[in-house]
Amino acid sequence: MAITFKSVSYTYQPNTPFEFHALNEISTKIEDGSFTALIGHTGSGKSTFLQHLNALLKPTSGTVLIEDATITHETSNKNLKPLRKKVGIVFQFPEKQLFADTVKKDIAFGPENFGSTPEEAGKLAKKMIELVGLPVSLLDRSPFELSGGQMRRVAIAGVLAMQPNVLVLDEPTAGLDPSGRQEIMHLFTSLQQSQHFTIVLVTHQMEDVANYANHVIVMEHGKIVKEGRPREVFADVEWLHDKQLDVPASTEFAFEMVKRGFHFDKLPLTEQELADDIAAMFKRRRRSNE
Amino acid sequence: MNKLLFGRYIPQDSFVHHMDPRAKLVLSFLYVIVIFFANNWWIYLLMTVVALLSIWASKINFKLFVDGILPLIWIIAFTMLIQVFFGTGGHLYWQWGIFSVTSLGILNAAYIFVRFTLIILISTLLTLSTSPIQISDAIESLLKPLEKVHFPVYEVALMLSIALRFVPTLMDETESIMNAQRARGVDFGTGNIVQRIKKIIPILIPLFVSAFNRAEDLATAMEARGYQGGAGRTKYRLLKWGIRDTIATLIYLLMTVVVFALRFF
Numbered sequence: 229m230a231i232t233f234k235s236v237s238y239t240y241q242p243n244t245p246f247e248f249h250a251l252n253e254i255s256t257k258i259e260d261g262s263f264t265a266l267i268g269h270t271g272s273g274k275s276t277f278l279q280h281l282n283a284l285l286k287p288t289s290g291t292v293l294i295e296d297a298t299i300t301h302e303t304s305n306k307n308l309k310p311l312r313k314k315v316g317i318v319f320q321f322p323e324k325q326l327f328a329d330t331v332k333k334d335i336a337f338g339p340e341n342f343g344s345t346p347e348e349a350g351k352l353a354k355k356m357i358e359l360v361g362l363p364v365s366l367l368d369r370s371p372f373e374l375s376g377g378q379m380r381r382v383a384i385a386g387v388l389a390m391q392p393n394v395l396v397l398d399e400p401t402a403g404l405d406p407s408g409r410q411e412i413m414h415l416f417t418s419l420q421q422s423q424h425f426t427i428v429l430v431t432h433q434m435e436d437v438a439n440y441a442n443h444v445i446v447m448e449h450g451k452i453v454k455e456g457r458p459r460e461v462f463a464d465v466e467w468l469h470d471k472q473l474d475v476p477a478s479t480e481f482a483f484e485m486v487k488r489g490f491h492f493d494k495l496p497l498t499e500q501e502l503a504d505d506i507a508a509m510f511k512r513r514r515r516s517n518e
Numbered sequence: 519m520n521k522l523l524f525g526r527y528i529p530q531d532s533f534v535h536h537m538d539p540r541a542k543l544v545l546s547f548l549y550v551i552v553i554f555f556a557n558n559w560w561i562y563l564l565m566t567v568v569a570l571l572s573i574w575a576s577k578i579n580f581k582l583f584v585d586g587i588l589p590l591i592w593i594i595a596f597t598m599l600i601q602v603f604f605g606t607g608g609h610l611y612w613q614w615g616i617f618s619v620t621s622l623g624i625l626n627a628a629y630i631f632v633r634f635t636l637i638i639l640i641s642t643l644l645t646l647s648t649s650p651i652q653i654s655d656a657i658e659s660l661l662k663p664l665e666k667v668h669f670p671v672y673e674v675a676l677m678l679s680i681a682l683r684f685v686p687t688l689m690d691e692t693e694s695i696m697n698a699q700r701a702r703g704v705d706f707g708t709g710n711i712v713q714r715i716k717k718i719i720p721i722l723i724p725l726f727v728s729a730f731n732r733a734e735d736l737a738t739a740m741e742a743r744g745y746q747g748g749a750g751r752t753k754y755r756l757l758k759w760g761i762r763d764t765i766a767t768l769i770y771l772l773m774t775v776v777v778f779a780l781r782f783f
Binding site for chain 1: 720
């Protein structure tokens with residue numbers, strides 16, 4: 229499912245002293261089946277952008293096309309529900325949205341709102357909790373008894389249970405330990421491959437961008453300042469540093485090597501690529517020595 | 519939610535902003551009390567002039583004050599309607615059962631409208647020109663005499679400032695939780711009253727959970743930094759009575775005297 233932005237602007241509290249232009253004339257397209265990473269430092273407009281993806285916010289000017297539904301500032305708040313089912317958003321610290329007395333009810337909350345019967349929703353809850361890697365026995369526990377990582381997974385299961393086509397993730401791994409981070413990211417990529425999800429990921433972990441994304445949007449001051457494949461975006465390390473953004477550790481490593489006189493055809497993005505490049509470098513050197 | 523002006527402090531470099539918050543608090547109270555003695559148009563005119571003068575001296579855009587009144591317009595209208603239909607005395611224009619429209623009823627409704635508007639203007643002026651922390655400092659300072667009767671002035675002031683401090687935080691939190699639940703298919707603003715109340719639960723519970731967590735974190739953080747209660751604690755922001763406060767007080771006292779003169783003589 230594709231989502232298209234056509235010169236979208238959004239202003240918070242217009243015509244007051246608190247007026248704030250969060251988005252400025254944004255135009256982009258999130259392709260069906262793509263894995264888009266959205267990067268930019270705090271206050272660049274990422275969260276506002278996300279909330280346009282399922283019409284939680286409507287553009288002050290411009291249009292958002294969610295599949296074939298057009299959203300403008302005139303769109304009425306009714307009939308947005310089908311859109312919200314198609315685009316699931318996992319907000320930052322999603323465990324904050326848990327409220328039900330059992331895990332099962334919480335996961336079933338989304339599907340029931342979208343018209344599933346309690347039985348169907350219950351089945352979905354069971355399926356989803358397994359999908360996020362938690363034991364089924366947790367279903368009857370209170371979500372507030374769980375550990376932070378488990379709560380995060382339950383909340384994610386609650387969004388997955390809506391069976392959306394597009395999955396929007398706002399820093400889903402913030403505050404998790406490295407292994408938890410890896411597991412959650414792995415879950416999302418395997419979902420994307422097996423169920424043909426479209427994924428939009430907001431993150432500060434450039435390794436995740438390099439490893440998983442095929443489309444990167446860089447935002448600054450409510451504008452898209454760069455867009456393209458990860459390799460294109462990460463090619464200009466200095467430019468990104470200038471925007472107070474990181475590059476993957478491997479790219480940074482290679483970049484430092486370049487400064488010291490080494491040569492890379494193109495900067496590596498992942499550890500594997502870096503290792504391969506360095507190995508090739510040694511091979512070449514040995515050959516020229518012989 | 520964003521339209522709410524409560525607790526919205528607008529920093530400015532103005533006469534009113536530089537006044538002692540105690541003076542502003544007391545004078546606002548005085549104004550509200552005095553307005554209940556108003557019984558003719560001359561008094562209302564005088565008090566309107568004083569209110570507008572005060573607003574002018576704050577350099578805050580008047581439009582903001584209008585925005586402050588608009589959300590309350592229905593309450594004002596409702597009160598006015600009650601006056602119009604249940605007020606008695608004067609010339610009788612129309613009667614139906616217990617409802618009657620009289621000249622005095624209409625006059626009273628008009629008075630109430632002006633009274634309400636002026637009270638809202640002056641209290642909006644207080645909150646727009648005084649930061650919440652200043653207001654709670656002022657309350658603490660004004661309540662100080664009560665320490666003699668072992669009233670926990672300092673603790674009350676602390677509670678008040680913490681509560682005020684977390685109003686915007688909780689509002690942001692409410693909004694983000696609402697967004698999360700809307701993304702999960704909750705449609706706020708539709709359905710009958712029972713359904714609507716049910717939809718509050720998925721907001722209220724997470725809000726309570728996070729408020730309690732936050733309170734605990736705050737307490738831990740305060741303790742970790744060696745916090746101890748009132749006695750012997752010095753202040754970073756000292757309240758100082760200045761020439762501006764004297765001037766403002768004189769103007770308001772003069773207004774009070776004139777109002778009483780107009781009313782009783």
